[in-house]
Amino acid sequence: MGLLLSRLWRMFGNEEHKLVMVGLDNAGKTTILYQFLMNEVVHTSPTIGSNVEEVVWRNIHFLVWDLGGQQSLRAAWSTYYTNTELVIMVIDSTDRERLAVTREELYRMLQHEDLSKASLLVYANKQDLKGSMSAAEISRQLDLTSIKKHQWHIQACCALTGEGLYQGLEWIVQRIKNK
Numbered sequence: 001m002g003l004l005l006s007r008l009w010r011m012f013g014n015e016e017h018k019l020v021m022v023g024l025d026n027a028g029k030t031t032i033l034y035q036f037l038m039n040e041v042v043h044t045s046p047t048i049g050s051n052v053e054e055v056v057w058r059n060i061h062f063l064v065w066d067l068g069g070q071q072s073l074r075a076a077w078s079t080y081y082t083n084t085e086l087v088i089m090v091i092d093s094t095d096r097e098r099l100a101v102t103r104e105e106l107y108r109m110l111q112h113e114d115l116s117k118a119s120l121l122v123y124a125n126k127q128d129l130k131g132s133m134s135a136a137e138i139s140r141q142l143d144l145t146s147i148k149k150h151q152w153h154i155q156a157c158c159a160l161t162g163e164g165l166y167q168g169l170e171w172i173v174q175r176i177k178n179k
């Protein structure tokens with residue numbers, strides 16, 4: 001009975017999935033959040049603390065937490081991890097100098113016990129800018145293939161046009177449906 005009810009609950013799209021969006025400052029997280037919510041580019045300023053919005057896509061409800069990425073704020077990311085099923089890490093694909101910092105933050109995050117069952121989507125954002133690294137290059141530099149305990153996927157995107165954003169969400173939807 002419990003299983004049936006939970007299936008019905010899911011069929012009617014009432015389940016809410018917690019999604020946490022992390023990444024260094026200036027990566028484009030807040031821009032992505034409001035693209036999801038309103039299909040438009042909003043003017044952003046650096047996030048202090050977090051933004052949270054409910055995003056509905058293909059009848060699936062996501063509670064999306066967009067966390068501030070400045071160095072002093074990163075220690076607080078883990079306070080948002082409880083009950084998180086999905087993590088999006090956003091990367092500014094032109095920010096070669098700080099890819100090593102992103103890598104450190106990524107692996108620190110994946111070790112957190114509250115994320116042991118979470119799936120990871122990496123957005124290689126700002127693909128519209130000249131000199132941006134490709135998703136394949138970022139994947140190599142971050143050594144994503146070494147991640148065995150989490151399902152992961154990398155998606156090239158541009159938050160200004162929205163290109164690639166929904167392909168990433170589609171991967172997330174498939175993860176949820178396959179559970």
Ligand SMILES: Nc1nc2c(ncn2[C@@H]2O[C@H](COP(=O)(O)OP(=O)(O)OP(=O)(O)O)[C@@H](O)[C@H]2O)c(=O)[nH]1
Binds near residue numbers: 127157
């Ligand atoms: N060219 C280009 N600029 C982008 C893209 N995505 C975001 N930006 C710009 O990058 C800047 C930072 O974007 P935010 O969304 O505020 O970045 P953030 O990751 O939320 O930053 P913090 O809140 O400090 O962690 C803004 O000026 C955005 O307009 C993109 O795909 N291409």
Ligand SMILES: [Mg+2]
Binds near residue numbers: 029031044047
């Ligand atoms: Mg922000």
